[in-house]
Amino acid sequence: EESNVQMLLPAACLLQLTEIQDICCEFLKRQLDPSNCLGIRAFADTHSCRELLRIADKFTQHNFQEVMESEEFLLLPVGQLVDIIASDELNVRTEEQVFNAVMSWVKYNVSDRRQHLPQVLQHVRLPLLSPKFLVGTVGSDLLVRSDESCRDLVDEAKNYLLLPQERPLMQGPRTRPRKPTRRGEVLFAVGGWCSGDAIASVEKFDPQTMEWKMVAPMSKRRCGVGVAVLNDLLYAVGGHDGQSYLNSIERYDPQTDQWSCDVAPTTSCRTSVGVAVLDNLLYAVGGQDGVQCLNHVERYDPKENKWTKVAPMTTRRLGVAVAVLGGYLYAIGGSDGQSPLNTVERYDPRHNKWTLVSPMSTRRKHLGCAVFNNLIYAVGGRDDCMELSSAERYNPHTNSWSPIVAMTSRRSGVGLAVVNGQLYAVGGFDGTAYLKTIEFYDTEQNQWRLCGSMNYRRLGGG
Known part of the structure; x- marks a missing residue:
């Protein structure tokens, strides 16, 4: 327990019991959370646990938008606050967030802390603020206006914004942008099954803001829908609308927030279908048509708006997961209509042929699958008996699967995707309830962490 570690670690440090120190530090790494990371950081600093301090620092910087809302943040000593906000690695959308965090800290105990405002404010990169925010919010704040050093910092920022021709001569720590996090990618959740019915709703997750927002719904309700991105457009393939199996396709343009239905339908109705893109062609793999489980595979050429059948899989598969790696299309797990599968096969488009590769260690249908760091990750799903939280990954160079740490929840019908270099597991069914939670895989600490909820x-969404 964390309380035990807080007693053990100081004693281990004092007695130089390195092995116990390492065990305690590893335990605290796994406990890191936006609500406690600052306390763990201070604890690591006090006891000279450099690796734990580094990890806690990185966690704090990456999750600053949540950390700044915690009580621990408001209780920080001024020196630790400065250490954090001075970092180039601070993960914020805008510098306005840093200013707001600083002012929340000062106003938490304004009588004692107003004296520290000049020291703290010099680490807020005021020249990077919008002119409106600088003048309307910062410049009008009574605490800022009442201190000469703070007014000087505001004037410096105004000069930087008003005199662009002078900016080369005004460069310094406050004009240097924080190192940009990877931006631009968002995660879409499309359709699925909710409250006993198929749904048409679509929402998107921005990892920078940690927020889910609704976007335009599809024209049809679709569960068991296959979803993939081709040429920056989102395709929703097949599914079931609650009454009928579908072969229709819808295409979403995120620039216009509109769905179009002018895509040619698949040759077969398909729900629980796997969809992926290989060589700029959209593949639809397996599924079921209401009569039988399918081994059919077809691919869509957007230039011709046409689907063409290719070689069928060696096994019929519904609830199959598909992935593209190394020029091959992989079909992973699923069910043959009788029982879940652990078998995996891959398609070579050069020879129009499917070949079996090493099976997973666990039978899985309705699993999630994605390529992450050149490995194929397979998570969750359902075996013969229950929904699964376990996960494993495939290395094509060794043709082998190896287990990784389990997710925090059992998830069948889970979506798995990589966004901005992060692996996310989305929604699903845990055996009792439909889920709206999402979690991401922390590779450094080898654990899954919850990170919000969908609307x-x-x-079985895409």
């Missing part, structure tokens, strides 16, 4: 619970 809708979703099973």
Whole structure:
């Protein structure tokens, strides 16, 4: 327990019991959370646990938008606050967030802390603020206006913004942008099953803001829908609308927030279908048509708006996961209509042929799958008995699967995707309830962490 570690670690440090120190530090790494990371950081600093301090620092910087809302943040000593906000690695959307965090800290105990405002404010990069925010919010704040050093910092920022021709001569720590996090990619959750019915709703997750926002819904309700991105457009393939199996396709343009239905339908109705893009062609793999489980595979050429059948899989698969790696299309797990599968096969488009590769260690249908760091990750799903939280990954160079740490929840019908270099597991069914939670895989600490919830619970969305 954390309380035990807080007693053990100082004693281990004092007695130079390195092995116990390492065990305690590893435990605290796994406990890191936006609500406690500052306390763990201070604890690591006090006891000279450099690796734990580094990890806690990185966690704090990456999750600053949540950390700044915590009580620990408001209780920080001024020196630790400065250490954090001075970092180039601070993960913020705008410098306005840093200013707001600083002012929240000062106003938490304004009588004692107003004297520290000049020291703290010099580490807020005021020249990077919008002119409106600088003048309307910073410049009009009574605490800022009442201190000469703070007014000087505001004037410096105004000069930087008003005199662009002079900016080369005004460069310094306050004009240097914080190192940009990877931006631009967002995660879409499309359709699925919620509250006993198929849904048409669509929402998107921005990892920078940690917020889910609704976007335009599809024209049809779709659960068991296959979703993939081709040429920056989102395709929703097949599915089931609650009454009928579908072969229709819808295409979403995020620039216009509109769905179009002018895409040619697949040759077969398909739900629980796997969809992926290989060589700028959209593949639809397996699924079921209401009569039988399918081994059919077809691919869509957007230039011709046409689907063409290719070689069928060696096994019929519904609830199959698909992935593209190394020029091959992989079909992973699923069910043959009778029982879940652990078998995996891959398609070579050069020879129009499917070949079996090493099977997973666990039978899985309705699993999530994605390529992350040149490995194929397979998570969750359902075996013969229950929904799964376990996860494993495939290395094509060794043709082998190896287990990784389990997710925090059992998830069948889960979506898995990589966004901005982060692996996310989305929604699903845990055996009792439909889920709207999402979690991401922390590779450094080898654990899954919850990171918010969708607006809708979703099973079998894309």
